[in-house]
Amino acid sequence: MSRHLIAIDWGTSSLRGVLMDSQAQVLEKRAFPQGILSVPAGQFQNVFEQRFGDWMTPGTLCLISGMAGSRQGWREAPYCPCPAGFEDLAAHLQWIEKDQLALVPGLSIWHAWTPDVMRGEEVQIFGALHSLQLQDAQFILPGTHSKWAEVRAGQIRQFKTYMTGEFFALLTQHSILAKTCLPDAPWKKDIFLQGVSQSQCDGGLLHHAFTARSLALFEKLGPAQSSSYISGLLIGEEIRSAREGKRQGDAPPLDLLILGNSQLSLRYACALEALGLACQTLSDEVTWAGLFALAHNLFPQDFKATA
Amino acid sequence: MSRHLIAIDWGTSSLRGVLMDSQAQVLEKRAFPQGILSVPAGQFQNVFEQRFGDWMTPGTLCLISGMAGSRQGWREAPYCPCPAGFEDLAAHLQWIEKDQLALVPGLSIWHAWTPDVMRGEEVQIFGALHSLQLQDAQFILPGTHSKWAEVRAGQIRQFKTYMTGEFFALLTQHSILAKTCLPDAPWKKDIFLQGVSQSQCDGGLLHHAFTARSLALFEKLGPAQSSSYISGLLIGEEIRSAREGKRQGDAPPLDLLILGNSQLSLRYACALEALGLACQTLSDEVTWAGLFALAHNLFPQDFKATA
Secondary structure, three states: OOOOEEEEEEOOOOEEEEEEOOOOOEEEEEEEOOOHHHOOOOOHHHHHHHHHHHHOOOOOEEEEEOHHHOOOOOOOOOOEEOOEEHHHHHHOOEEEEOOOEEEOOOEEEEEOOEEEEEOOHHHHHHHHHHHHOOOOEEEEEOOOOEEEEEEEOOEEEEEEEEOHHHHHHHHHHHOHHHHHOOOOOOOOHHHHHHHHHHHOOOOHHHHHHHHHHHHHHOOOOOHHHHHHHHHHHHHHHHHHHHHHOOOOOOOOOOOEEEEOOHHHHHHHHHHHHHOOOOEEEEOOOHHHHHHHHHHHHHOOOOOOOOO | OOOOEEEEEEOOOOEEEEEEOOOOOEEEEEEEOOOHHHOOOOOHHHHHHHHHHHHOOOOOEEEEEOHHHOOOOOOOOOOEEOOEEHHHHHHOOEEEEOOOEEEOOOEEEEEOOEEEEEOOHHHHHHHHHHHHOOOOEEEEEOOOOEEEEEEEOOEEEEEEEEOHHHHHHHHHHHOHHHHHOOOOOOOOHHHHHHHHHHHOOOOHHHHHHHHHHHHHHOOOOOHHHHHHHHHHHHHHHHHHHHHHOOOOOOOOOOOEEEEOOHHHHHHHHHHHHHOOOOEEEEOOOHHHHHHHHHHHHHOOOOOOOOO
16 A cells, blocks of 8 residues: 655644645645644644645554644654664654654754754755755745754754844834835845845844934935845845855865755845855755655655655 | 923823923922823814923913824934934024923934934933933843944934844734734743843844744743743844944943833843843933033023932
């Protein structure tokens, strides 16, 4: 009997899943605006059965990544400490039904006395490594809380979180800058790149953000331009910060890979290019490749990697 | 006949004024929660007369600093470009009634293609210079939009704005950090200094802010500690940013002077001390000294400097 895999990414604000056959072909996709924040405690099993119960035929395996494994989720799948490889994830699945339904753990790391965490991005990273047959890369996963992760010899060695997307929402919706900003105006590349350029100057983000105000006062930045400029300031600041720790004598530089939705990836690729950095972009659909690779690792007879 | 001075600081959110005699003695003080944002267009004269009309006896001079001179205020007093000295302010007063009632202009400066502005802080700075008989100093004016201003030979040569206070409000009230933060918890010096220390590490503000989240996840930062930590991150970031432009070979370093309310000045003084920087603090009441010095400059026979 050929087994099926239900691969699910259950995040803070959305619930997405695909049904895959034993050769990694996607048979069906579903998405719901039903992130973990909207699910009352104790109701995760019910929501799961309501949304995906008809896919759970006998023998089907279900793997769930993302915030469903957090303390506020279905059940806590404790973080795996970095450095962590693909096998570490497979060894620390949180089984809800043995050999049938499991939550994938997130990763943690300590920078001196401060911890950092990810949940869901690790599956995307390993999915991309499997898809591209890579062992080494620097990943950028843009978003509300962007992640930069360094992979060497197939292990996630280092990563850091940047609250870039959240700062963008705060500044364009709740700060004094919101008064002169149309947050939904179309993206303007030239204005965005002015923001990127400004972010590389002396002054820091607390100062650069104010330039969106002072430029508006001097009628040098219109309300339809402001969100592109602020986006450039923040993405530029993220790139500057992520690279400032790199020093001469460090390990050799890694190829940059952006994993994310196409709009946001385009902005990062533009900013990196303007700063003289080459990168590749990949869709965040690599989640499914990552979960399938985990299924193969667990049951190599049932799930055949096709890459 | 001895003339009186009405010195007014009319800001975004408050209206404060004092009546002074010709020797700079304060005879009476008034304060109202009636900043320019709460005054309808065309009503500034009325509000002024309602609040201070009884002080406007014949021969009295009234000088008003702050946002009342902005485009959204009583009447626009265009910015004086820096470098600017005390005499530049005096020469560019915006007279509403000749020799009786004037608005003090703010200052502007260009850093490459971005402008920066202040309104009200310039009067505090010149007030402090007069009070202390100084010609050179580096001023820090903490607040919603903090200012760092460099004075040499009695002129404001450089200044920059940092949105530190506003970022604090955004992060502690509107961001994901607000979920694990009691914004009104008492200030804790040791936690504040952990934030200051973190702000000096690699990673940048977008990353450091996330440590307030991850430390809370690992139960290393409680809700009553979080606002002190975030305050330390932001004030530390402001200090780091303000100093990063200073390079060997620049003009000699200046003494640091903090002008502000006592609580906030204390935080800045703590952070500066932890970073090995000496500073002095002065109350922001120097506004009155600054406006009196302007009155003396305009009418030296009527207003006698006593310093």
